[in-house]
Amino acid sequence: MHKAAEAPPASAVTGTATARRTAILRRAVRVALAASAGFYTCLYGFDEPVLALYALFAPISLGLLSTIPGSGRQRAEVMLKALPVGLALVALGTALAVHTWAAVLGMLVVGFLLAFAAVAGPRPAGAAPALQLFYILACFPPYDPGALGLRLAGLTVGVLALVLCELFVLPDPPDRPTYRAALAEALRTARAAITGDLALTPQELREAGARLRLSGVAPAQRPAGPGRAMRGMAQAGTATRRLLEQLAHLTERGELRALARTEGQGADGTDRALRSLLPQVTTLLDETVTALRTGRAAPPSHRMDAAIEDFQRIRVRQAAGPADQVPPADVLRRQALLLSIAESVRTLEISVRVGLDGRRREPIEPPVLFWYAYSGIPLLWWRRIHGNLTPRSVQFHNALRIAVALAAARLVAGSLDLAHGFWVLLTVLTLSRTTVGETWAAIRRAVLGNLLGAVAAGALLIGLGRHTDAYAAVLAPAMLVAFSVGPLLGIAWAQGLFTLVVSSAFAQITPASWQLAEVRIVDVVTGSAIGLLCGLFAWPAGARAEVRRTMAGLLRECGPLIKGTVGMLAAVPPGSVPPPSTLPALHRLRLAEAAYAQFRSEPGGGGRGGADWQAVLMTAHHVFLGAQWLPRFDLPVTALPASAADREQARARALAETTDRLAALCAGEPPPPRPSRPPAEPPPGRPAPALVDLDTWLRGLAAQLARNESHLPDALRRSAHARSGGGGE
Structure with a gap:
């Protein structure tokens, strides 16, 4: 028996902490060395x-204040790609520093575009803060276009x-395990689990x-x-999780073991269709x-499509044969369950194939599911950008919030003529969080740390006076300590x-007194x-309300999909x-x-007592996949009996009403009354594979939606009922 997953042992936790400390120390050495080499050479070598x-600030911005993920080689590649963009932003900032309002408007546009770059993935998102800082540093006075070359x-x-x-100083190794390995x-x-080689629990x-x-x-x-490659691997991950959820559900109902036993049976009997596909x-x-x-994709193959079609033909022949050869209801149900598993496996295999080679392909059935496989790169980028340019996108929220904050900070710093106003925007950029509570917590610790640091810096400036050689001796060790100890001990x-x-x-660089530390405190x-x-004013709850x-x-869109899918299968003639x-x-x-x-x-996201949003997403995937494979593999040859068609459409309407009710509860709105439940028992007479498959899909949806509603926290229910005037359901 495979053991259930347990809490990680203390040794694993210790190993993770040690690896984190090692990575921080390596980064501190690299950034301090790069910043020191550039600063000392340019200041004392070239004056x-x-x-x-x-x-000095380029390595600090890219290496410390940004979080570019990956190995040393991967980060170096991102940095080289970011360099031309950084040069353009420095040139733009230098030109717009002529007027405060020009710099503010530039900050608003640049801030939004760079923050919105998070839609392109972790690496562009990681480099964005450094690129923000390149513009920020250049857009402050003095307005000196002649210094642009320097x-x-x-x-x-x-x-x-x-x-x-x-690349060469304590480079970080690639992350393990890779997503492919996972x-x-x-x-x-x-x-x-499918073959029964391991007796896994649903939780496992x-x-x-x-x-x-x-x-x-x-x-x-x-x-x-x-x-295409990234989208393919992402879809493969979703399909794999969906498959494991299906298997967990079948294990709970004791049906997966029956499927595993089927593989070892003989060639005759009523399970012949099962043994042809399993x-x-x-x-x-x-x-x-x-x-x-x-890492090598298999050549395109339609073998699984042919296997599913053959599986369906066997089932139709069995159902249309002599009465004594029609499989019993439990076998028909296992066939329906295996069909849904086969379609999940087919989906993930195609996704993996696209994800491994990333080449543009001919349309794959169903085209709406694999639209990215035959789309050009410009269209893929446009779909990603356009899909997030909406007030319902958290990426849009974050980009707009940080852009407005940076523009406001640039306006205040410029209008008040704050010395070293760069530090004002640096504070906004490094301390802003997605929730106001988290931002306040970070600010409290940061201000305390800056106060103590200012006292120490003031003492240092008073003690050393104008001895620049002493500051030169202090800077490199100070950077090494700050860049290593700071991340280890916290933001303060x-x-x-x-x-x-x-x-x-x-x-x-310029003569300074203890007042420099005072200026930094004011700016921070x-x-x-x-x-x-x-x-406080821009989405203060972060993603809590938006989720x-x-x-x-999402749930409101699921209802029409359920009704439309059933309506297509029940149409007369089929497919009309x-x-x-x-x-x-x-x-x-x-x-x-x-x-x-x-x-x-x-x-606090996803903690105990909250809604199980992951279950809602899995339910939506169940709806979406059923809407794809049922019309493709279960479209009846002849029209369904009128009584059966009416019954299934009534069940679909009831499920659509359930999704609307659940959507209202999620949004904190007054929920509609519970829908009346039509009979779920199949009508008497010879069962048809299409009806059995449809019944299996609808039963699974009903169970998942009931579980979703039962996992909603009481706070959402109270909010919904309060808006409805406290009435009952």
């Missing part, structure tokens, strides 16, 4: 303060120095799927980009695991030690206040009604997934 300032040269020196350090392991688990199967959540995968390994499913899983491990230490670093650096407090006010709204919108459009549901699904991902990253 160019402007050159030295940009050579600024660009300094930035180039700093970035290239950091790139060399990332997918392969999950598919091995699914294969073992769900935990195997949960390990594929992007929040638990190293950022550099997440398939989050808009390209080996194909396990073989395809084995081949997909091999492809993931080797990081801010306090960083105050010492900037004081030591600026004291070498100003930036903190601006960031807190923007967080409820997007889940409600077009299939329902799945694009609105797909759009809502992407927004809901993004909101849920951010919600889980926020403090």
Whole structure:
């Protein structure tokens, strides 16, 4: 018996903490070395303060204040790609520094575009703060277009120095395990559960799927980009989790064991259809695991399509044959369950194939599910950008919040003529969080750290006076300590030690007194206040409210899909009604997934006592997949009996009303009355495979929706009933 997953042992926790400390120390050495080399060379070798300032802040911005994921080689590649963008932003900031309002408007546009770059994946999102800082540093007075060459040269020196350090000085190894390896392991688990090689509990199967959540995968390994390969691997992960959820549900009902027993039976008997498809499913899983491990995609094959079609033909012949040869109801139900498993395996195999080679392909059935496989790169980017340009996107929220905060900070710093106003915007950028509570907590610790750091910096400036050689001796060790101890001990230490670093650096560029530390405190407090006010007025709850709204919108789109799918199958003649459009549901699904991902990253997100939003997403996937494979593989040859068609349409309407009710509860709106439940028992007479498959899909949806509603927290129910005047259900 496979053991259930337990809490990680103390040794694993200790090993993770040690690895984190090691990574922080390595990064501190690389950034301190790159910043020191550029700063000292430019200031004391070439006697160019402007050159030295940009050579100093470029490595700090890209290496410390940004979080570019991946190995040293991967980060170096991102930094080199970011360099031309950084040079353009420095040139733009230098030109717009002529007027405060020009710089403010530029900050608003640049701030939004760079923050919105998070839709392109973790690496562009990681480099965005550094690019913000390149514009910020250049857009402050003095307005000096003649210094543009020195600024660009300094930035180039700093970035290239950091790139060399990332490649050759204590480079970080690639993240392990890769997403491909995690997918392969999950598919091995699914294969073992289907064949009965391992007796896995439902909890173990769900935990195997949960390990594929992007929040638990190293950022550099997440398939989050808009390209075909990334979309394919992301869809493969979703399909794998859906398959494991199906297997967990079948295990709970005791039906998975019956499927596993079928594979070892003889060739005759009523399970002949099952034995024709089950080996194909396990073989395809084995081949997909091999492809993931080797990284080589198998050539396109329609074998599973042919196997499913043959499976359906066998079932139709059995159902139309002599009465004594018609399979019993339990066999027909197992056939329906195997069909849904086979379609999930087919979906994930195609997704893996597209994800491994990323090449543009001919349309794959169903085209709406694999639309990205035959789409050009510009269309893929447009779909990603356009899909998030909506007030219902958390990526849009975050980009607009940070852009407004930075623009406001630039306006205040410019209007009040704050010395070193750059620090005001740096504070906004580094302390802003997605919720106002988290922002306030970060600000409290940061201001305390800066106060203590300012006292220490003031004492340092008074003690050393104008001895620049002493500051030069202090700067490199101070950076090494600040960049290593600060991240290890928390934001207060990081801010306090960083105050010492900037004081030591600026004291070498221009004569400075203890008032420099005072200026930094004023700037940090100003930036903190601006960031807190923007967080208070712009989506202060983070993704908490948005995840409820997007889940409600997703559920409302599920109802028409359920009714439309059943209506197509029950139409007379079959197929005379077009299939329902799945694009609105797909759009809502992407927004809901993004909101849920951010919600889980926020403090308290997904904790005990909250709604099980992951279950809602899985229910939506169940609706979406059924709307694809039922019309494709279960469209009746002849019209369904009128009584059966009416019964199934009534069940579909009841489920659609249930999704509307659940959507209202998620949104905190007055819920409609509970729908009356039509009879779920199949009508008497010879069962048809199409009816059995449809019945299985609807039963599964009913069970999942009931579970979703039972897991809603009481707070949502109370809010909904309060809006309805306290009435009953």
